[in-house]
Amino acid sequence: MxxxxxxxxxxxxxxxxxxxxxxxxxxxxxxxxxxxxxxxxxxxxxxxxxxxxxxEDLLLDRLPDVVDIVRTAIRERANDVDAIRALRRAVLALGEERHVLSGLGGDLEPIMRTIAASPALIARLRAFGYEIETELAAGLDADASFDGDSTLAAALLVAAYRTVAVETVRRRLAGEDLDDLAVSHRRRVKRAFDAVERGISGAHRKAPSA
Missing domain, CATH: 1.10.10.60 (Homeodomain-like)
Known part of the structure; x- marks a missing residue:
């Protein structure tokens, strides 16, 4: 390749x-x-x-970017920043940029319609979710400051962000103002990470504000 x-x-x-x-x-x-x-x-x-x-990857060609984002956020974080906080910042940055992966950018309606009509594309999205969980779990395992269950933490983080992104897409397709939606998206991302961090065994730290 x-x-x-x-x-x-x-x-x-x-x-x-x-x-x-x-x-x-x-x-x-x-x-x-x-x-x-x-x-x-x-x-x-x-x-x-x-x-x-x-x-399937011909249409979903941006999916590999997710792996790169996760890997880069974890590997290139500062020494005083743990893996989950680094990932939080990377995800928030996607929203600030209105990146297509945040649900705030791109022409979504025709893409979502095409995906919804194809079982193969839906299956590929589900499989890719597992691939991201695996990548994130490996990153958490390599983080000395994390002593919780990396597999569980990765699954919860991926599910939390997917929930936020799907809701952002739904509201955007419903015609909600994009600026208002961007503010809501950022707030919901923070709440999602806060909720997951509080529930992860071994994450004994105060949830960061950004």
Missing amino acids: PKRGDRGGAKTRARIAEIASELFLERGFDEVTIAEVAAAAGVSKVTVFSHFERK
Whole structure:
């Protein structure tokens, strides 16, 4: 698979994902084949699969960013910042940036409609949630300041943020003012992390304010 630092490979990957997404949103995920995506992008099927392991990842191509965000937040945190606090700050930053992964950015309605109509995409989202839990649990295990159950903590944190993000998306699609929603999103993220931290065995610290 091309390295992330390979500019040519990154451009090709982005172009394939963009074209595939247009086809999926227009015709439905299950109605478009990899061969059709390859033809529209002017590449071979082999090239498509050299950039994407699964067909689902052509539409959900931003999901790997979540792994990078979790890994970077934990590994590059300051010595006096524990893993959960570092993750909290990273998640809050997504909201401040109105990043698509926060539910505050991007053109969500056609994407959500396409996902809802495809059991394969729904299953991929569920599987990816488990992958994030595994990555986060590994990060907590490596954090000397954390002495709780890393698997349980990771599952609770992922579930808490998913709940906040899904509600943000729902309210956004309902037409709620984006500025008001961004404020609410930030408040709910803080409350979610506070609630999880209070419930995690071994997290004997006062919940941070940011």
